[in-house]
Structure formats: structure tokens, C-alpha cells
Amino acid sequence: MNIVVLVKQVPDSGADRNLRSDDNTVDRGSANNVINEMDEYAIEEALKIKEAHGGEVTILTMGPDGATESIRKALSMGPDKAVHVVDDALHGSCAVTTSKVLAAALGTLGADLVICGAESTDGRVQVMPHMIAERLGVAALTGARKLTVEGGTLTIERQTEEGYEVVTASTPAVVSVWDTINEPRYPSFKGIMAAKKKPVQTLSLGDLGVAPAEVGFDGATSAVVEHSKRPPRSGGAKVTDEGDGGVKLVEFLATEKFV
């Protein structure tokens, strides 16, 4: 099975993250840039499917030059190769235009299965799998906590508020996964060394037949007008329990009218 995993490089969610003051895009200089955590689960799932059914795993990333670092990290887990869509004109792209570029890139790869994380830790928008599926005219099985592959039939358990749904589709399809689906492997030393030699193909907008005016700030369908930091919370009263901590807690809740 020909599997493509979408990998996004994001600012570390454990660091202080910012938007840039000049053009309102994500500030890639203010925090370490890492693989979106959820994507590691997507890579793991792809590798498991390859191990069980054979095939090839390709990483697909759209991002600036610096994303190469995350691509190598992804490859060190075991995928065969990577494709990096990189073009200065992409800077400032919105989700709708990003999906156009990724769909165009996927069109050149002929994937049976596209796997991605259910959301990225920077935008947390959750729209990309369905946007891409809509453009490619293929099924989207999203929010999977379990994925089963039987021939060309895919079945997922999709977590919902009430429980879960069992959803099925035929390949080709896009599947998005939550972090409950597996436990991603750590790259081995051998894997890290091997990743350095794995092929990484770069594609420009020209290669994909997408006009620069369709993407970036020019093609964006939404715009950030302004942004500001929320004032940080400050801690209030803190008491040490001396046998009446529970009562004091309820007294506070009562003054706030919760009890």
C-alpha cells in the first residue's frame, strides 16, 4: 500500500508561542520548531500498516526551508522518503489555500492512503483532512482512535462525545488519527543515520502547476487583523490545609455563588 503521511512543523507547544508583529503569521523564531506531536502517531500508524501489508511510506510536508529538520526527524522513525513543498510565495497561506497545495502534491504521489494527525498543536483547526478529501474526491475517515486495514477496506473507530462511531471506506482515503491510536516508536541510532541518506524531493509551486497568486497572502481567504497577548492569570489566595481545607474551599465557592 502506498501511504503518504502529512507532517507539519510547528512551534513547540511547550514554549511561549507568538504571532509576528510585522505580518501576523506564526513566529517561527520565538520557539523551537518541532514535528506536530499528533503527526508522530500518524507516522507510527503508517509504519505499522507497511509492516503488516507491505508498501511504501512517504512523508509530505509543506513549509519553509527550516522544515527540513522535521522531515529528517520524521524519516528517522522509518518512512522511506519525503516530499517537501517549499516556495517563498506560500508564506501567509490560509487553510483553504494550503489544502489546495497539499492536494496538488498528493495528486503527483498517487497515494492509496493519506494519514495525518487529527489536528496541529499550533492552529488546532482540524480542517485539513476533510479539505484535502473534498478536493481529491476521496473518503475522509477522521478522528480515528483505531484503524483496521483489510485489503482495500479501511475501518476506523471515531471518538465522539457519546461514545464512538464505526466508519468504513474504500481506498483511496484520508485518515486522521488521535494520540490514542498507538504509541509512536523512538528513532533508533540506525534510523537516524539512515534518515540522512533517504531521498527528499522538493517541489515548488511551478512543479505543482499552482500560480503564486492563488496562495500566500494574495490567495488567502482570511486575514488576521490584529493580535495581542492575553494578560496572564495571576494566582489568588492559597491556603495550606490544617484540617479545614475542604471547608475553606467551599467557603470560597460560596462567595463566588457556585454553592
Place this chain on the structure above:
Amino acid sequence: MSEVLVVVEATREFGVKKVTLEMLTLARELGTPSAVVLGGSGAAEALRARLGEYGAEKIYAAEGEEIDGYLVAPKAGILADLVRRVQPAAVLLAGSQEGKEIAARLAVKLDNGILTDVVALDADGTATQIAFAGSTIVKSRVTRGLPLVTLRPNSVNPEPAAADPAVEQLAVAVADTDKLAKVVNRVAEQKGSRPELTEASVVVSGGRGVGNADNFKLVEELADLLGGAVGASRAAVDSGFYPHQFQVGQTGKTVSPQLYVALGISGAIQHRAGMQTSKTIVAVNKDAEAPIFELADFGVVGDLFKVVPQAAEEIRKRK
């Protein structure tokens, strides 16, 4: 005034979800609210009274197995046709997994911008979003098409405004390309009568300090006394104390209740990302240096197995 489409989110068990009432309240500021019910047969009639109570002037309904039996795509297809026909001033969807997914497909079908995690929307289309784990406030606009917005639950105070909506049944003709992901089973997992996590006014969460799955009874007991939902930190979920769908944090649910109670939760950034926009935060933790106390409006440094039962007893006394 132009119509504002509100895509209804409801559950079989509890009916119209609170976020839908929030959207109807918001829609009244922007134009004339029309509710859109996309679901199983008879869904619109069952929800009609409640939607009217919160100001829906009209209800569009698309119902049946063709809608309900497939994942998301048929709903987006019906909605795209409706948007083209009525040219609404805005389209509002719930900021849930499904709401965001329908909006995603709609955005591509209409080549229209999309704004998610919106907490306020002005009449001129400027949206307020909360980004980066509650640390950043963003004002943004759709620059191509109409405002297509998913509303984060607990952003608007729902206010009733009686209306008597008529139901208009829409033709249900679902394209084959929208029927590729078939829902073959829906399995309910035990949840009880507690409010839904992202919608609850009160959330009581437990962390690693709760110690084991059995001890979560304590968290549940306090949640029930306060009429709240139960949440859990990633550490608690990873340790198998509580199911994943209740995880609050960067890789779980984002909640913004009136009251958030953190029990045995240290307050790692992963957790804070999911709860720091809560209105009031209280915490119980035995470690006086735990970062959760930097956020808490009231904190008790102590053993939660002593503090929580005492608090529960005190609440019972006062009732």
C-alpha cells in the same frame, strides 16, 4: 435583515446542545437566525420548540439515512446548496470536531474563508479567536466569501427570545462522492447524566495525584455535587485512570467553564492549554510549588483525599 444560518448541533439523548443556543443568540446580533437541522428522520420536528425558544425564525431540515448514515460530507453538500440559494449574512457552526469538519468541506466547496475557535463575532464580520493555548487574542476576518465561523462552546451567554419557526424540508440529493465514508455503527459508551465536557458550566478534573481509576469516584462525586462535568489530565488518562474523551489539554478538549476545579493536577503547560480561559479556577494539590497555583483564584495545599471529602460534606450541609 439577512438570514444567518445556524447549523444545529444536538444529541439523541439531550436534544439541542448549549452551543447551538449560543449560536442562535449570537446570530440575532447579526441578522435573522435560521436554524439548519441535518440529521435523522424527524430530527427537526423534535428540536423545533427549543430552537424557537432561542429565536430561530425558520428551520431548514435535511433528514434521513442519506444524511445520517455517512460521515460529514452529505451535510456539507446540502449546506453548500442552501448557502448558494439564500445568500446568508453568515454561517455559524459549533466548534466541535464535526462542526469544524462540515465547515472545512463547506469552505472548499464555496472557495470561502473559514475562522475556527471563534469566541465573538461583530456585525462587520470581525471575529475574535483565542490562539496558542489561551495565550493570544486574535482578531480576524474572512476576506473571500461570507463569514464562515465555528463558535467555541461557552463563548456566548444563551438568551431566550421566543419565535415560532416553520420547518422547510430541503430536498435530500446526496452526491455519490459525499457517500464514501459510511457510518456502520454508533456505540454509546457509559457517561451517565453529567453535562458534556466542553459545554459544562462547571468542570471538576483529576490528575496523576488521584492515584488510580477507583479514586476518580471522588472527582465524580464533587462534580455531581456541583452539577459539573468530569475531566482528566493527560497524565491521568495515560495512566489509565479515566477515558481519553475526558482529557483536558493541548491534545484533548479545550474547556472554558465558569468554574474549573483541578484536583491533584500539577498544571503542566499541556494541561493549562486546555483550561486557562476558565472564568474561575480552584485547585487542590499537595505540592505547594505546583504551577497550577499560579492560575488558581483559590488554592488549597493539602491531601486531596482529606480536602475533597470534607468539601463534599460541606456542600451537602449547605444544600
